Amino acid sequence: MAEKEATVYIIDVGSSMGEIHHDRTQSDLDWAMQYVWDKITAAVATDRKTLFMGVIGLRTDGTDHLDNLSADDGYQNITIFQPLTQTKMPEIRKLTEDLHPSRTNEGDAISAIVIAIEMITAHCKRLKYKRNITLVTNGTSGVYADDLDEIANKLKDDGIELVVLGVDFDDPEYGFKDEGKKGEKAKVEQSLRSLCDACDGVYGTMAQAISEMAVPRVKSVRPVPSFKGWLTLGDPDKYDSAMVIDVERYPRVMVAPAPRASQHVIKTGIDLDATQTGESATLEGEGTGSLGEGISAIKQARSYQVEDNEAPGGKRDVDKDDLAKGYEYGRTAVHIDESDMNIVKLETKARLDVIGFVAQEQFERHLGMSRSNVIIATRISEKAAMAISAFIHALFETSSYAIARLVPKDGKDPHLVALAPSIESDYECLLEVELPFNEDIRTYRFPPLDKIVTVSGKNVVQHRYLPNDELMKSMSDYVDAMDLSTLASKTEDGEQEYAALEDTYSPMIHRIKQLIAWRAVHDSEPAPPLPENLIRYSAPPKELVKAVERKLEDLVVAASVKKVPPKSKARKRARSPEKPLSGLDVSSLLSTTHPPRKISRENAIPEFKQLLRTAGGAADIHSACQQLGLVIASYVKHSLGNAGYERAIEALRVCREEAIELEEPGAYNAMLLELKRKLLDGELGEERREWWWRVRMNPVGVIDKKVSEFSEVEVEEGRKLMTLSGP
Incomplete structure (x- = not known):
């Protein structure tokens, strides 16, 4: 279970906070x-019910906070905008309306801290909570500093961490100093x-806090065991000498998923209950529900139908319980009753059985099919820890891997896995x-890359077609020049590698999270720019690209790379024919001096293309079609x-493609509709x-x-024309 946490944010909203400084x-x-x-948005995204947040406004126009402190003049111009509660979208919307500059500069930050302490004490009582107070102010109003020691002792006694972030506050460690203070x-x-x-809190300038926001927040995931059972060598049911170790299996590397969107509907006050055949979507809940104001979730419902001539519409609904499983055998479905399903299932027990060993140099790394996992001894048994340590060292000293049969749970299908030893300074x-x-x-099987085998x-x-020594050397030099390890930077702690693993982040995951949080607070403002930290390593470094330009030029010369002219996307009537790179136009040599005036049945498609090549206008294209x-x-x-249907379909396909490229869709449509008329009138024969x-x-x-912008036929009209009942 996640740790309980209570955080109170004290936001200075005085009139001076509405001013602009330092060219911002x-x-x-x-x-x-x-x-x-x-x-706040990061906390809301976790959807933790044990995470409570409160917001106090400092230097507000009015006063609205705890009743036992209202009468004291030192606690004026302080307002509790949100008590300690789980924050959701409605609370964020309300805070965006409340947090704006006021018309006064009166208000004491120390008094606001006292109110925050009272709020946390009343909410958490003596329960185990992680308690935090964050003060954001520009420090332009005075503070009552008489009771700082007592307040610091209260913070330490209650285990409350105080964070003070000041707008344009001096911070020698960060290197910021406001000269005009x-x-x-x-x-x-x-x-x-x-x-x-005095209270072991955190003090800093807001510039540093905002600069650190660009670093994506990495979520810590608590590992969950996917297997708990025996690691065996030999059959313990038959032999007393068999090795049996209690082990646990945890994921070592997992793919971090990006936030997924789900289907929702915006309510308009109309009954949106929907039903349809197949999969249907229905609204879930009434009113605002748990998804926020005006939004409802979509619940998927599935129905099953079978053909029934006596039922309305020729189909009859059936219940899911009436369905039976059928396994395809060729084109036939073989039915197996639920009572006989045991014949297709293996009776397995959760075990990890070693079945053999293989030398490390004989193991092919591309055989790994899944993410990697970690096998360790159960944490409650020292005997198991000693046994698996001995097994790991035996594999390490013999340079071997173990091949094992894994059944994660009883009744599950077995998997074949490889077990490799890993020995680090602090764990095995x-x-x-x-x-x-x-x-x-x-x-x-592919042909070899270093030789050509002739027919003989x-x-x-x-x-x-084979690389020569010059090309091989040029490619080797080019690859060596792109070595990223040469870009290691010098730091106080020594050399730091380029694109270190802890500095690389998934742009997709963190960009989506950033935009979700932004849109939750800002309804219509443009999205913020992409953070530099996400795209820092998405392109090769400029200094490295500049350094390898010469190597790339040598490679181009050695490989005899030549530019290929782009292929034309459309062959318009007014376009002049392309000139071949060799200067030899094969098409003109093969074509006859006088193209055919009439398309023959035996050589229809080539002669049709020759007619289009010499067409002088739209009339010639229509005539050819x-x-x-x-x-x-x-x-x-x-x-x-x-037998002749496919030949006719192929001729139609060629005519359609040519009409689209020549921007004359009307010629093809007229020809196709004429064929349809002849078919309906019986001119093409019976049946x-x-x-x-x-x-x-x-x-x-x-x-x-939809296919061509030069067509005069609408999409819906085209669908009607393709039916035999149409015109």
């Missing part, structure tokens, strides 16, 4: 609230620093990764059964409607506006 574009309050919102602000800073020193363990079975391996069986090692339409009609009419079904199943339908 935001007021002191908006600038400081970046840090506060980051802390007034005397009153310096006194406030000194008093607050003395209080933090077995690293485990899943191995494939024979059916999991697919073996593919001769090995050719020098060929224009009409001729091809006559040929397609003959394919269908004289087809023996359905030829099956061919039109094939036209609908293939991507050769009417060209609508």
